[in-house]
Amino acid sequence: MSVLSLLLQAATDLAPVAKMGAGIGAGIAAIGAGIGIGQIGKGAVESIARQPESVGDIRSNMIVAAALIEGVAFFAIVVCLLILFL
Amino acid sequence: MILSFYRIKSLCPALWLFGMLCFFAPLAYSAQTNVPEVTTDTAAIGSGHAEKTSGKFNAGEMIIEHIVDAHEWHIAEIGHTSISIPLPVILYSDGSLHVFSSSRFHHGEESYNGFKLETEGKNKGKIVKVLADGITPDESAALPIDFSISKNVMSLFISVGLLMVIFISISRSYARRKDHAPKGLQSLVEPLILFIRDDIARPSIGEKRYMRYMPFLLTIFFFIFLNNLLGLVPFFPGGANLTGNIAVTMVLALFTFVITSFSGNKAYWKHIINAPGVPWWLKFPVPLMPIVEIVGVVTKPFVLMVRLFANITAGHIIVLGFMSLIFIFGNMSIGLGLSVTPVSVGFSIFMGLLELLVAFIQAYVFTLLSAIYFGMASEEHAH
Numbered sequence: 001m002s003v004l005s006l007l008l009q010a011a012t013d014l015a016p017v018a019k020m021g022a023g024i025g026a027g028i029a030a031i032g033a034g035i036g037i038g039q040i041g042k043g044a045v046e047s048i049a050r051q052p053e054s055v056g057d058i059r060s061n062m063i064v065a066a067a068l069i070e071g072v073a074f075f076a077i078v079v080c081l082l083i084l085f086l
Numbered sequence: 087m088i089l090s091f092y093r094i095k096s097l098c099p100a101l102w103l104f105g106m107l108c109f110f111a112p113l114a115y116s117a118q119t120n121v122p123e124v125t126t127d128t129a130a131i132g133s134g135h136a137e138k139t140s141g142k143f144n145a146g147e148m149i150i151e152h153i154v155d156a157h158e159w160h161i162a163e164i165g166h167t168s169i170s171i172p173l174p175v176i177l178y179s180d181g182s183l184h185v186f187s188s189s190r191f192h193h194g195e196e197s198y199n200g201f202k203l204e205t206e207g208k209n210k211g212k213i214v215k216v217l218a219d220g221i222t223p224d225e226s227a228a229l230p231i232d233f234s235i236s237k238n239v240m241s242l243f244i245s246v247g248l249l250m251v252i253f254i255s256i257s258r259s260y261a262r263r264k265d266h267a268p269k270g271l272q273s274l275v276e277p278l279i280l281f282i283r284d285d286i287a288r289p290s291i292g293e294k295r296y297m298r299y300m301p302f303l304l305t306i307f308f309f310i311f312l313n314n315l316l317g318l319v320p321f322f323p324g325g326a327n328l329t330g331n332i333a334v335t336m337v338l339a340l341f342t343f344v345i346t347s348f349s350g351n352k353a354y355w356k357h358i359i360n361a362p363g364v365p366w367w368l369k370f371p372v373p374l375m376p377i378v379e380i381v382g383v384v385t386k387p388f389v390l391m392v393r394l395f396a397n398i399t400a401g402h403i404i405v406l407g408f409m410s411l412i413f414i415f416g417n418m419s420i421g422l423g424l425s426v427t428p429v430s431v432g433f434s435i436f437m438g439l440l441e442l443l444v445a446f447i448q449a450y451v452f453t454l455l456s457a458i459y460f461g462m463a464s465e466e467h468a469h
Contacts, residue, residue, distance in 0.1 A: 063447060064454065068451070071396075077396060
């Protein structure tokens with residue numbers, strides 16, 4: 001019975017559930033950004049180790065790729081903020 | 087001939103200041119002459135005032151207040167009096183223009199001339215029309231069109247004035263110091279200008295065509311960079327979060343989109359509408375590939391807009407959140423508040439340094455991607 005009443009409450013009063021969804025979404029976006037930028041860092045550090053004289057080129061490419069991936073993560077953050085405040 | 091050109095250039099900042107004065111003086115004058123009509127609608131609206139005097143610190147509200155646009159520039163709050171610069175309100179409604187100072191609204195407590203600053207509900211922060219009693223908003227009327235000089239607009243004027251002063255003086259010193267080494271402000275800005283030319287424009291657009299796009303790329307880079315930096319300064323004239331306003335970033339992305347479209351050559355449009363090498367059944371009868379390509383053309387500037395807006399706004403929210411930790415803990419007990427202060431200040435400094443890096447990187451990425459789009463649009467294809 002308590003499970004059913006919980007479901008009923010969730011079905012009728014969804015605002016707190018929406019906020020929880022926003023929080024979980026932001027967390028998943030952070031995980032995605034972390035994995036992506038971690039792989040960029042791994043590739044960059046490995047290629048610097050293979051060819052130390054191209055540090056400058058690799059560094060700028062790494063920063064550009066990190067900024068692009070962060071852009072995608074921020075999309076998800078913006079959607080979660082919209083859920084929270086609209 | 088040359089002398090008069092330099093005289094015009096040196097007059098530009100003075101002209102701009104004069105223009106600003108001409109613009110604001112009649113506003114101030116009209117704000118004063120409207121005094122006799124005030125008596126009919128100064129009905130005090132008490133509800134908006136209650137939350138301010140309750141004293142409880144509301145972190146979410148404080149953060150939102152610092153991120154969004156406003157009709158006055160709030161400087162400080164000493165005790166119960168708040169010091170702020172009231173900015174002009176310019177409204178167009180029912181075919182007539184209303185111009186007055188936002189101090190008439192008394193922070194949303196009083197209505198003026200049939201308008202009121204809404205402090206809660208779905209129109210929060212906007213100016214709405216009120217019915218004859220001066221308190222209840224007129225639900226059936228449309229919102230007046232708001233052309234006010236708000237905080238963001240004022241910050242835009244300030245940063246544009248700063249940019250003009252810096253760059254006009256640099257161009258004058260380049261002309262005066264021909265064949266000499268750069269000196270002063272020149273040597274501060276020259277590495278950045280050369281960086282944009284040699285590492286962004288030339289590789290992305292190509293040797294033959296990059297000079298056409300250099301003015302736009304330089305303008306966009308320095309505009310975004312300066313506004314990002316000004317947003318980090320906590321006191322007037324900084325701190326207005328201009329590049330965190332999605333309308334501003336939308337206009338910047340719109341410029342990139344328009345220039346990309348106008349510099350597209352035949353090969354560019356052919357690749358969008360009728361891409362070579364794609365099987366015919368993806369283009370006819372249902373033009374799947376053209377639809378995907380057109381969505382791609384619109385998505386790229388859209389992503390530029392959201393990336394800049396989200397990076398800057400999120401950075402400000404994080405720094406403000408760290409600072410409000412002190413007050414949240416202070417509400418629980420003074421001791422907790424004091425002990426969390428070094429942690430909060432440390433995090434805020436760290437985030438501030440990160441924000442400096444983000445300010446530069448976002449300007450760089452916006453400029454770089456714009457240059458890449460220009461290069462792709464005008465590229466001569468050697469199939």
